[in-house]
Amino acid sequence: MKKATALMLSLIMSASLLSGCSDDDKPETPEITSSTKFEIGEKQKEDKNRSEALIKKMADKGERTINIVQEYGDKSNPLVETGELTMYITANEDAIYTYLDYSSMGSQANLRTWDGDYYMYPDEKTYTFYRDDGMYYEKGDELQTFIDDLGEFKGSYDVKIEGEVYDADLFGDGGGYLNYLVFDDDGNIFACITAPEEQDAEADSEIYTFEASATADKSKLSVPKDYKERS
Numbered sequence: 052m053k054k055a056t057a058l059m060l061s062l063i064m065s066a067s068l069l070s071g072c073s074d075d076d077k078p079e080t081p082e083i084t085s086s087t088k089f090e091i092g093e094k095q096k097e098d099k100n101r102s103e104a105l106i107k108k109m110a111d112k113g114e115r116t117i118n119i120v121q122e123y124g125d126k127s128n129p130l131v132e133t134g135e136l137t138m139y140i141t142a143n144e145d146a147i148y149t150y151l152d153y154s155s156m157g158s159q160a161n162l163r164t165w166d167g168d169y170y171m172y173p174d175e176k177t178y179t180f181y182r183d184d185g186m187y188y189e190k191g192d193e194l195q196t197f198i199d200d201l202g203e204f205k206g207s208y209d210v211k212i213e214g215e216v217y218d219a220d221l222f223g224d225g226g227g228y229l230n231y232l233v234f235d236d237d238g239n240i241f242a243c244i245t246a247p248e249e250q251d252a253e254a255d256s257e258i259y260t261f262e263a264s265a266t267a268d269k270s271k272l273s274v275p276k277d278y279k280e281r282s
Contacts, residue, residue: 080241081213083260085122089244091231091256092209092216099207101234102198102220105263108238109194114267116141117193119243120260140193146272147189162274163189169274178274179281194263198222201230210244212258223248232261239264 081087109115117140139150145164150173152158162169167182202224210219210233219231233242243261 080217080235081215083120083212083242083258085257085259087242087258088213089242089256089258090211091244091246092211095207095209095218097207098204099218100204100220101207101218101238102194102204102222102232102240105234105238105240105265106192106195106198108265110191112265113144113191114142114265115191115194116262116264116266116268117197118260118262122259141268141271142191143267143269143272147186147191148268148271162272171274171278176275176278177281178278198232200224201232202226205229212242219244237264 117138119138120135122135134153137150137152139148141148147163148160149163150158150160158173160171160173162171163183163186165186167180168185169178169180171178201222203222205221205223208219208221208231210217210231212233217233217235219233222230222232227248229246229248231244231246232240233244235241240261240263242258244256244258246256
């Protein structure tokens with residue numbers, strides 16, 4: 052299991068928890084899959100730490116959405132379980148919605164409010180409510196936690212994905228891998244590239260969906276009307 056996948060699980064457990072262009076002229080970011088073509092470019096002349104700016108924007112707006120989708124396991128080894136892990140968080144100052152889908156474990160969602168926690172089971176369209184004060188202790192720092200685990204900020208780089216060049220923040224912790232968070236023109240993260248420090252080992256590099264923005268999907272911040280409370 053890759054390091055990023057292990058981090059996603061820990062986040063869920065703790066949460067159970069160009070310039071001058073108009074918007075119409077901005078290219079759409081590509082859909083990220085394991086077969087998406089990418090290339091690490093040169094270091095930019097100016098280091099901007101766009102991740103830090105996005106975290107501040109989330110805090111200022113009181114809204115955030117994070118969506119991570121990553122494959123795990125070794126498909127070349129039939130004895131190793133493989134699958135796809137999805138972790139999704141969207142929140143504002145009133146509620147935090149967390150969704151986890153982890154292969155054979157199925158899916159589960161949690162809605163944390165000031166009244167308490169709703170543990171939702173999407174496959175069954177049911178929920179259980181527990182009165183709790185956990186919302187009072189929420190820090191809204193999921194993105195910061197993820198970035199802290201990626202390591203120290205190393206600078207700004209160009210990254211080419213499907214022929215388009217994007218800005219990326221590079222992080223590394225000296226553990227042998229480098230992590231590039233890739234940004235769209237609005238300053239939101241839409242992908243993460245993990246690459247070995249040895250630049251000739253490109254075969255071990257991977258790209259996966261990692262989306263982060265200072266917005267909230269309000270449709271997720273209440274229990275769906277067709278869900279029934281478990282008895």
